[in-house]
Amino acid sequence: MHNRTATADLESADDPPVIRARVNARLLGKADRLFTGTLEGRIIELLQNARRAGARNVEITNENGVVTVQDDGGGIDDFAQLLDLGGSGWEKEYEASEDPAGVGLFCLAPRDIRIRSKGRMVDITGAGWRGAPVLVQPDNGPAQGTIVQFEDEEWSHSIVGPLAVFSGMNVAVDDCPCPREAFVRKQAVHHPALGCRIEVREAEHLNSWHRQVRRSHAYGDNVLVNFHGQTTSFDFHPVSEQKLWFLVDLTGAPTGIRLMLPARTQLVENGAFEELKAALELEAYRCVQRRGHHRLPYQQYLRARELGVELPEATPTFQVGLLSTRESPEPVEVTMPKGFPLARCYRFDPDAVEEDTNETNTHLLAALGTFPKPFVPVSIRKEYDGYSWAELPVVRKVTLAVGKELHSAGLWSGTLTCVDTLALAVETSDGKVFSSPVCLAKAPPPEGKEGWCDDAVLVTWDAKDELVPSQIWYHLGGWSEDGDTYDTQLNDFEQELNRFWADLLGPDEQLRRGILAVVTEIRPEWQTVLVARNGTVTIRLPDGSEKVIRPPDLLKKKSPPK
Numbered sequence: 001m002h003n004r005t006a007t008a009d010l011e012s013a014d015d016p017p018v019i020r021a022r023v024n025a026r027l028l029g030k031a032d033r034l035f036t037g038t039l040e041g042r043i044i045e046l047l048q049n050a051r052r053a054g055a056r057n058v059e060i061t062n063e064n065g066v067v068t069v070q071d072d073g074g075g076i077d078d079f080a081q082l083l084d085l086g087g088s089g090w091e092k093e094y095e096a097s098e099d100p101a102g103v104g105l106f107c108l109a110p111r112d113i114r115i116r117s118k119g120r121m122v123d124i125t126g127a128g129w130r131g132a133p134v135l136v137q138p139d140n141g142p143a144q145g146t147i148v149q150f151e152d153e154e155w156s157h158s159i160v161g162p163l164a165v166f167s168g169m170n171v172a173v174d175d176c177p178c179p180r181e182a183f184v185r186k187q188a189v190h191h192p193a194l195g196c197r198i199e200v201r202e203a204e205h206l207n208s209w210h211r212q213v214r215r216s217h218a219y220g221d222n223v224l225v226n227f228h229g230q231t232t233s234f235d236f237h238p239v240s241e242q243k244l245w246f247l248v249d250l251t252g253a254p255t256g257i258r259l260m261l262p263a264r265t266q267l268v269e270n271g272a273f274e275e276l277k278a279a280l281e282l283e284a285y286r287c288v289q290r291r292g293h294h295r296l297p298y299q300q301y302l303r304a305r306e307l308g309v310e311l312p313e314a315t316p317t318f319q320v321g322l323l324s325t326r327e328s329p330e331p332v333e334v335t336m337p338k339g340f341p342l343a344r345c346y347r348f349d350p351d352a353v354e355e356d357t358n359e360t361n362t363h364l365l366a367a368l369g370t371f372p373k374p375f376v377p378v379s380i381r382k383e384y385d386g387y388s389w390a391e392l393p394v395v396r397k398v399t400l401a402v403g404k405e406l407h408s409a410g411l412w413s414g415t416l417t418c419v420d421t422l423a424l425a426v427e428t429s430d431g432k433v434f435s436s437p438v439c440l441a442k443a444p445p446p447e448g449k450e451g452w453c454d455d456a457v458l459v460t461w462d463a464k465d466e467l468v469p470s471q472i473w474y475h476l477g478g479w480s481e482d483g484d485t486y487d488t489q490l491n492d493f494e495q496e497l498n499r500f501w502a503d504l505l506g507p508d509e510q511l512r513r514g515i516l517a518v519v520t521e522i523r524p525e526w527q528t529v530l531v532a533r534n535g536t537v538t539i540r541l542p543d544g545s546e547k548v549i550r551p552p553d554l555l556k557k558k559s560p561p562k
């Protein structure tokens with residue numbers, strides 16, 4: 001290394017020029033902006049200093065806008081360290097475990113502060129923060145510990161509490177003790193190389209302080225890291241199943257885990273961070289192992305084994321039938337007889353496109369057909385391929401037998417066709433055939449028509465009584481978010497469907513129903529009603545008598561008003 005100044009090097013003609021990093025005093029003038037200036041930030045820094053000084057107790061008092069923080073730590077021997085930006089006076093071991101940066105106290109700049117310790121004190125004011133000499137004076141304060149005083153908004157119990165709870169010290173605000181808790185339980189696993197202990201908890205086992213700490217961090221973060229009271233978080237999901245929470249408690253032993261400066265609210269993504277994630281993954285699998293059951297994808301089951309964690313197979317996870325019971329309307333359901341073993345079910349081809357015609361028809365056959373032995377198709381997500389229970393015979397071929405067309409009409413967002421007979425048959429990979437008449441099926445898309453085409457639905461007359469309208473609606477587009485309310489749309493569909501059934505019975509059936517509805521709704525006891533061309537209505541009543549109702553203009557002719 002050249003022991004010269006940069007200027008000298010530049011001026012030398014023989015040696016190549018060198019430059020060197022140094023701290024410019026101008027930085028002192030901006031030191032107050034190293035911090036975001038939050039109250040929480042100041043509390044964290046002062047509690048941290050007290051803890052590093054070995055304090056067991058910290059008393060915080062608020063009086064007339066002045067905050068006093070008194071600790072019973074080792075006190076200050078070298079006051080110069082206080083204003084040494086970037087320099088620290090802590091014991092050597094803190095260097096490796098906590099990475100002090102020598103900037104913390106500057107979170108109080110440019111306030112006027114008084115620091116008293118071991119019979120001496122300093123008043124640091126405006127220029128003092130920027131490099132002007134600050135007098136160290138004798139003081140008759142307490143012989144032990146340190147007192148820091150400055151003007152600030154109230155350091156209330158409710159704000160200090162969550163920042164003190166995991167600090168490992170007894171902290172009191174205006175004589176009221178803050179809660180103190182262990183961040184992790186005894187069973188947390190020690191990872192000495194990372195200087196931390198790790199505990200995995202399921203969401204419901206987080207205590208209220210963890211929850212409170214969590215709320216102060218980014219939503220969704222599930223790893224909480226406790227740096228002796230100061231917490232930070234990130235999100236990491238090595239196992240996909242459900243939300244696991246990771247609690248990482250720094251022990252104070254040397255660690256490579258570092259907080260990003262100066263705010264110290266985020267971890268530095270260094271090698272130790274990667275090691276921490278690897279440790280978290282391992283602990284996640286161990287947690288699943290302790291629980292004894294899981295629904296992890298097969299790849300994760302293999303990964304656990306690779307890490308030396310033997311897991312049982314995932315709990316069989318499947319859906320009976322295929323059609324999703326998405327919000328609404330609900331399709332006709334496939335039911336699994338009680339106690340029916342999964343091993344006797346058939347699996348929808350995991351590679352098939354979801355809800356294509358064959359899949360739909362397999363579902364409908366199972367839901368509507370009758371068989372000597374139950375036919376229960378199940379859908380199992382592909383990620384479970386590999387588990388023994390997921391290895392089921394699959395549905396291979398689906399055939400549809402359609403009888404004579406009776407009536408067809410555009411309905412809702414597709415076409416509904418009524419036929420005199422309808423049957424479905426499914427061949428399975430174990431050589432079985434399941435076939436049955438059904439009252440509802442999806443027509444395959446017309447030959448050569450690729451991609452999107454209108455839904456074409458087939459029904460037999462039985463569908464009218466065997467199904468509720470919404471079960472047909474499901475296949476004709478169902479409820480649309482862009483339109484009216486669910487009930488209004490369903491009502492519209494039901495009317496369209498009623499018209500369809502009526503038209504099926506004959507061209508005038510709809511008319512007959514309309515007239516009948518009017519007449520029978522008003523007077524169900526009327527025997528016959530004769531409507532003449534001139535508008536006269538003649539009604540025969542149950543006692544055989546007749547009642548004649550003439551239109552108003554005919555009445556007028558009979559007896560004109562006077």
Ligand SMILES: Nc1ncnc2c1ncn2[C@@H]1O[C@H](COP(=O)(O)OP(=O)(O)OP(=O)(O)O)[C@@H](O)[C@H]1O
Nearest residue numbers: 049053075081082088089100101102103104105146
């Ligand atoms: N409560 C205290 N008791 C004893 N010494 C203290 C206390 N507070 C601060 N000091 C001394 O003042 C120095 C500067 O503190 P400051 O908070 O600015 O930096 P730091 O704690 O070393 O590093 P960091 O940037 O991580 O906070 C400390 O290194 C320590 O020597």
Ligand SMILES: [Mg+2]
Nearest residue numbers: 048049104105
């Ligand atoms: Mg500090």
